[in-house]
Amino acid sequence: MTWSEMRPLLEQACWDTLYMVGWSTLIAVVGGLPLGVLLVLTDRGGLLRNVLANKVIGQIVNVARSMPFIILMVALMGFTRTITGTTIGREAAIVPLAVGAIPFFARLVETAVREVDHGLVEAVQAMGGNTWTVVRRVLVPESLPSLISSATTTVVALIGYSAMAGTVGAGGLGDIAIRYGYQRFETGLMWITVAILAVVISVIQLAGDLAARGLHRRGGGSGGAPGLRLLKARSRATAPTAPVEATEEAAAADVGKAA
Amino acid sequence: MPAHSTVTETPVITTSGLTKVYRSRGREVTALDGVDLHVREGEVYGVIGQSGAGKSSLIRCVNLLERPTAGTVTVAGQDLTALAGRGPRAGRELRRARSRIGMVFQHFNLLSTRTVQDNVELPLEILGTSGAERSRKALELLDLVGLSDKAKAYPAQLSGGQKQRVGIARALAGDPKVLLSDEATSALDPETTRSVLQLLRDLNRQLGLTVLLITHEMDVVKSICDSAALMANGRITESGTVSELLATPGSELAAALFPVGGDASGDDRTVIDVTFQGDAATRPVISQLSRTYNIDISILGAAMDTVGGRQVGRMRIELPGRYEENVVPVGFLREQGLRIDVVGERQLVKDGAE
Numbered sequence: 366m367t368w369s370e371m372r373p374l375l376e377q378a379c380w381d382t383l384y385m386v387g388w389s390t391l392i393a394v395v396g397g398l399p400l401g402v403l404l405v406l407t408d409r410g411g412l413l414r415n416v417l418a419n420k421v422i423g424q425i426v427n428v429a430r431s432m433p434f435i436i437l438m439v440a441l442m443g444f445t446r447t448i449t450g451t452t453i454g455r456e457a458a459i460v461p462l463a464v465g466a467i468p469f470f471a472r473l474v475e476t477a478v479r480e481v482d483h484g485l486v487e488a489v490q491a492m493g494g495n496t497w498t499v500v501r502r503v504l505v506p507e508s509l510p511s512l513i514s515s516a517t518t519t520v521v522a523l524i525g526y527s528a529m530a531g532t533v534g535a536g537g538l539g540d541i542a543i544r545y546g547y548q549r550f551e552t553g554l555m556w557i558t559v560a561i562l563a564v565v566i567s568v569i570q571l572a573g574d575l576a577a578r579g580l581h582r583r584g585g586g587s588g589g590a591p592g593l594r595l596l597k598a599r600s601r602a603t604a605p606t607a608p609v610e611a612t613e614e615a616a617a618a619d620v621g622k623a624a
Numbered sequence: 625m626p627a628h629s630t631v632t633e634t635p636v637i638t639t640s641g642l643t644k645v646y647r648s649r650g651r652e653v654t655a656l657d658g659v660d661l662h663v664r665e666g667e668v669y670g671v672i673g674q675s676g677a678g679k680s681s682l683i684r685c686v687n688l689l690e691r692p693t694a695g696t697v698t699v700a701g702q703d704l705t706a707l708a709g710r711g712p713r714a715g716r717e718l719r720r721a722r723s724r725i726g727m728v729f730q731h732f733n734l735l736s737t738r739t740v741q742d743n744v745e746l747p748l749e750i751l752g753t754s755g756a757e758r759s760r761k762a763l764e765l766l767d768l769v770g771l772s773d774k775a776k777a778y779p780a781q782l783s784g785g786q787k788q789r790v791g792i793a794r795a796l797a798g799d800p801k802v803l804l805s806d807e808a809t810s811a812l813d814p815e816t817t818r819s820v821l822q823l824l825r826d827l828n829r830q831l832g833l834t835v836l837l838i839t840h841e842m843d844v845v846k847s848i849c850d851s852a853a854l855m856a857n858g859r860i861t862e863s864g865t866v867s868e869l870l871a872t873p874g875s876e877l878a879a880a881l882f883p884v885g886g887d888a889s890g891d892d893r894t895v896i897d898v899t900f901q902g903d904a905a906t907r908p909v910i911s912q913l914s915r916t917y918n919i920d921i922s923i924l925g926a927a928m929d930t931v932g933g934r935q936v937g938r939m940r941i942e943l944p945g946r947y948e949e950n951v952v953p954v955g956f957l958r959e960q961g962l963r964i965d966v967v968g969e970r971q972l973v974k975d976g977a978e
Contacts, residue, residue, distance in 0.1 A: 412713065488733035491687055492747040492798065493723030496713060502746065506737045580737070 366551050374541060375557065381455055381536035382565075386523045388459045393466035393519055398512075400426070400467065401474025402500055412486070412496045429468040434526045437461050438533060458535035462526055470519045477511035478504050510581040517573025521566050538562055630666035631850055635698075636802055636834045637663035637686060642695035644681045644858075655681040656692070657858035663851070665801075668828050668835040670845040672877070673855030679838040682855070683806050686836065687725045688718060699725060700801055723751055726795030730807035732787040734779040740766065740790050741775040747797040765793040769823060785816035792823060796831075803827070805837035809844060817841075821848050842880055846931050852877060866931050870899055871963050879965075881931060882938040886924025888967075893942050894950045895924065899963040900937040909960050910941065917953050919943060940967070 400422065406412050407419040432440070438461040442452045445460040485503050494502065505512070528539020538558050546555020644656040655678045663669040673679050684690035686697055688704050696705045699721065707718040714722070734743050744762040753761070766772045769789040779787055788808060795803055805824065809817040825848045827833050839845065845852045845866070853863035854877045862869065862877050870878045878899065888895045898909075914921050926939040943950045947966060957964050 482731075482733070484729060484731055484733040485735060487689055488727070488729060489746070489750070490689055490714065491722055491725070491727040491804075492750050492794075493719040493721075494750045495716075495719060498750055502749070503735065507735060509737065 366545075366554055371554055371557065374545070374554075375538075375561070378536055378538045378541045378558070379561070381540075382524065382527055382538045384455055385458050385462060385527050385530060385535060385537060386520060389462035389466055389523055389527075390516070390520050392459070392463035393470045393523070394516060396463070396467040397470030397519075398474055398505075400471035402478055402504060404471065404475040405478045405504070406496065406500075412499060426468040426471055429464070430472070432465070434461070434465055435529050435532065437465050438529065453534040455530075455535045458527070458530035458533055458537075462523055462530065465526060466519055466523055469522060470515060473515035473518060474512060477508040477515055480511060481507045510577040513573055513577040513580065517570060517577075520569050520573075524562065524566060524569075538565075630829060630832045632665045634665040635662055636665045636700055637661065637669075637836055638696075638698040639682075639686070640696050642682070642685055642697065643693045644678075644685060644690060645693045654858050656685065656695075658695070659855075659858070659860055661853065661860065661863075663834060663836050665834055666828070666832050667850040668825065668837065668848050670849035670852040671836070671838045671855055671860075672840065672842065672845055672852060673838075674840060677855040678858040679840075679855050680806065681858075683804050683836065683838050686804055687722050687727060688714070723747065723798045724800050724802070726792075726798065726800035726803040728788065728791045728795050728803065728805045728808045730810050732779070732784075732791045732811075734787060734790055734794075736779055738778075739775065740771065740777050740779065740782070743779065743790055744794045744797055747794060751798060761797060762793075765796055766790075768796070768827075769793045783816070784812050785820055788812065788816075788820050789823065792820075792827070796827070796833075801832075801834060803833050803835045805835060807839060808837065810839065810841070817844075818847070824848060845877075846881055846929065854880075867901060867934060870901055870931070870936060873963060873965055882927055882929070882936070884925035884927060884938050884940040886940050886942075888942060889922075892946055893944060894947045894954075895940060895942050895967040896954060896957075897965040897967060898939045898941060898957060899965075900939070901963075902934065904961050907960070909957065909962065910939075912960075913953055913956060916956065919953060 403413075404419065404422055404426070407415045407422065409416065409419075411419075429437075438458075441461045441464055444464075445457050446452050448460055449456045451457050481504055485507060486499050489499050489503050524539075527535075527537050528543065530537055531540025531543060538561060542555050542558040542562075545551045546558060639659055639661040642656050642659040642661070643654070646653045646655055657678075659678075659682060661669075661671075661682070671679050671682060681690055685692045686699065686704075688697065688708055691708060692705065696703055698704065702721055704718065704721055707715060707721060734740075735746070738746070741759065741762045744765055745758045748758040748761060763772065763775060766775055769792055771786060771789050771793070774782060774786065774790075779790065782790065791808070792803075803824075808824075809820050812820060821844060824835055824837075828835050828848075835848075837844065837849075849866060851863070851865045852869060853860045855861070862872075862875055864872070866881075869875050870881070872878060879897075882899070884897060886895070900909075910921060910923075913919070922942045924940040924942055926937070928935070928937040930936070943953060947954075954964055954966065
């Protein structure tokens with residue numbers, strides 16, 4: 366196979382993968398985020414504690430996660446048809462991809478949200494905030510860096526799943542690698558696809574890590590204008606830090622008294 | 625600056641028969657056992673006790689972050705326990721009542737993803753205040769706690785004392801009449817603790833804010849409290865204004881506020897603790913005692929300090945002879961309006977009975 370033959374194939378496959386993974390990630394985030402938050406809220410000690418609901422949601426998530434993707438795809442065919450009107454093609458692949466990714470993402474969300482310090486929840490409750498305020502102002506924003514990492518992991522997992530979507534004629538990079546590369550012994554094409562996948566995944570992972578770290582840094586220390594702050598921190602580190610802080614504290618006390 | 629007290633006789637926080645029992649896996653732990661607390665308007669009230677005494681449960685029950693098993697909580701004339709409802713969720717009435725009670729925490733509990741100003745604005749967002757009004761109020765409060773230059777900083781960039789100041793500013797955003805302080809200075813160093821306590825004291829004086837604080841540090845009670853209660857095993861064992869406590873014979877809290885050491889140098893000696901308050905602190909009673917009864921007095925330990933804004937002194941002295949021989953001099957001291965605790969008196973009485 367020559368490059369001119371491969372190129373349109375690869376281009377099409379790239380778009381297919383992007384299309385499927387993009388939509389299914391979006392649906393997974395929209396569906397998995399509330400589900401994950403709900404898993405935390407309904408748990409023992411949560412704001413909406415409800416053991417039965419927690420067990421039911423947890424069990425559904427477990428069953429959905431334990432299903433091999435290819436089986437899930439077949440099992441969901443009826444459902445897919447009622448939604449998209451077809452069981453083959455890119456649109457049809459999005460349904461099982463999203464359904465498979467929702468519980469996956471939900472579990473990751475659960476872990477991330479559980480990490481949020483309960484003291485913050487208590488503080489907002491003490492201000493008179495309701496459950497929705499706690500979710501919107503505390504749980505989600507405070508776990509955002511972890512949530513972004515979770516979304517990145519989900520995207521990477523979905524790219525893996527999407528290779529199997531070829532079985533329903535959805536195309537994509539994984540499908541090219543299997544059908545052309547493996548089944549027709551087009552080793553060259555196979556390696557190119559694998560390389561593209563490797564690059565794509567690296568880029569996504571890098572972007573996700575950078576986004577998460579950027580958010581984390583804002584909360585964890587020297588955010589804002591990085592260069593400037595670094596300089597400032599250095600100049601202050603060279604000066605005797607403790608007296609500076611002490612005088613600040615004393616000055617603050619004075620202001621408090623004067624006010 | 626007006627240094628006078630703002631205390632009135634109006635009760636602001638009242639708990640009666642407050643009981644909290646934690647159940648887990650069939651075991652029951654009683655954290656609060658019928659606590660009656662009366663905090664008057666405008667005072668700084670300290671609840672002190674060791675960890676596990678139930679202080680934390682008590683303060684969490686006041687704004688119902690923790691549901692009491694029995695008993696009632698009344699804050700500013702409103703029975704909060706009646707607003708609680710059945711489930712774990714707080715109804716709208718209770719939430720509105722909570723928004724009028726400020727709370728500061730040991731570990732500050734600031735949102736790390738929000739700037740200092742946005743943290744202070746949070747209670748106002750919950751109250752539904754408009755954006756311009758929110759930032760005006762937040763900046764005003766930051767100015768009040770001495771942090772107007774840190775409005776755009778993130779909590780991670782602040783020192784512990786500064787974080788607690790933000791916590792206090794945030795607690796004041798809803799214009800509360802009552803401030804609950806849950807070990808607010810326990811995570812701070814002594815210097816910072818002093819400045820944060822001073823701030824609380826100033827706010828109490830200027831705004832007429834009633835402060836209920838829990839602590840395990842005697843120094844906190846000593847430096848800012850008008851009244852105090854001692855908690856042990858879920859009960860309040862002693863309570864009252866600091867001067868009342870100091871005037872109460874055998875008060876554990878008074879002894880803890882003013883520790884004086886020293887043991888008797890022999891069997892035939894009487895050791896007594898003398899507590900001076902107000903005018904008595906300035907009169908030369910010990911030398912009068914010595915001259916009047918012609919006895920030699922040794923001082924084993926002594927301390928003078930300001931407690932709740934009043935000059936207070938405590939001294940442990942030793943008189944020659946057993947207690948029976950010293951009844952008259954001790955009576956003389958009592959006549960002078962001093963509080964006298966005879967150290968080891970009970971033991972002597974017991975020995976006499978045998």
